[in-house]
Amino acid sequence: MVSDKYYLSDMSDRLPPLTALRAFEAAARHLSFQAAAGELNVTPAALSFQIKSLEEHLGAPLFRRLNRRVELTEAGLALSPQASEGFQTLTAGWRAAKRVLDSGILTITAGPAFTAKWLAPRLFDFAGNHPEIELRFAATLRMLDFATDDIDIAIRFGPSDQDDPPDLHRALTIEEWVTPMMHPDLAQKYQTIESLLEATIIFDDSMKFLKNSVSWADWFDAHGLATPDLHGTHFSQADHAIDAAQSGAGVVLGRISLGEAALRQGNLVAPFDTALIPRANFRVLCPKGAETRPGTRAFLDWLGREAGRMEGQRDGRRMVLAGG
Structure with a gap:
């Protein structure tokens, strides 16, 4: 009742x-x-x-x-x-x-290091060719939600075999690799692989979260050299490790995505031909269907062209799959 x-x-x-x-x-x-x-x-x-x-x-x-x-x-x-x-x-x-209606604003999320070292130095080109698009960046390693956080494009680094959510479109994959990088003055001192065993080492620990990470021991092992216990300065952020190498503080096993601009400008050199490929890459994601929107399409096309420019750094290098 x-x-x-x-x-x-x-x-x-x-x-x-x-x-x-x-x-x-x-x-x-x-x-x-x-x-x-x-x-x-x-x-x-x-x-x-x-x-x-x-x-x-x-x-x-x-x-x-x-x-x-x-x-x-x-x-x-x-x-x-x-x-x-x-x-x-x-x-x-x-x-x-x-x-959908506000096509003049594009919000991109990427990690702080990738934003600072890869995106920021290149943005003048995109901005000059697309003044009608206002770019907004969320530089964070936190996984943002496309809907609730108003994100249009996400650039995320993770395992190569990682599956994408079914509602997202992978627009681009940017490959990563690492090789010893140093200030040009140090390259005169460390001209052989063996001489690097005596160098001041900079450790980039940013990829330690990977199941199969890459290390200095892996790089020396690719040359048939056993390594003693290497000591040096450790950085949890890859861009900080790159900055330390640019200052001449030591030699870093640098990530090409973050060191490419410095290599191109001559602030760093990568004199050895062996590079390690981690079992991880950058995935450029957007909601399915969004890749056809004019602003999103323009940024994705530009991103693909810029990623292609890094391919020249591979020329003459021996690429070795880490853990392979």
Whole structure:
């Protein structure tokens, strides 16, 4: 028997007003009518009225009103997660629609080192050819969400055999490799592979998260040389290791993606012909279908051309698969 305070609708599948559901979702999340009202910028009385109308629509209470707090009833507990998910989906859809219309803004996420050493030095070219596109960068290693974080393109480094999410399109793969890099003055001192055993070593630990990482021991092993316990300065960020090598502090097993600009400008040299290929690469991802949008397509094409420019650094080198 239903309390006379509520009634069962004869149209049980008819959705209630969106404003009432929004009021419930906020109140269920905060377990406070006052906090929910503040979030939605309405008075507590107005929010309470919306929730009451929702309860009448359902024919059952959604909250237990206690002395200074509220708690969800069984019906409220059933509705709360679905309501939250529904509003998250609506928000994501709304943001996606706005991004389609706002073709003049392109938001890219990449790691801090790749942004600083690879993207930033090249952006003048893209900006000069596409003044109509405003680029925004989120330089972070945190995995951002395309929908909730308003991301158009993600550049991520990870294992080569890593699968992409089914809703994403891999627009480009940028290969990585490493080789000893040093200031030109040091190249006069360390002219043989054996002489590097006496060099001041800079350790780039940025790829240690990989199951099959690369190390100085791997590089010397590719030449049939056993290595003693090498000592030197360790950097967790690859760009910091590259900066230290440019200053002449030592020799780094440098990543081509981050050292290529310095090599091209003559601030670093890579005099030895052996390079190691890690079992990892950069994946350039975007939501499926987004790759055809004019702004996204322009940036992806430019990215592909710039990545192709690095291929010249491979000329004359012996490429060895790390761990192979």
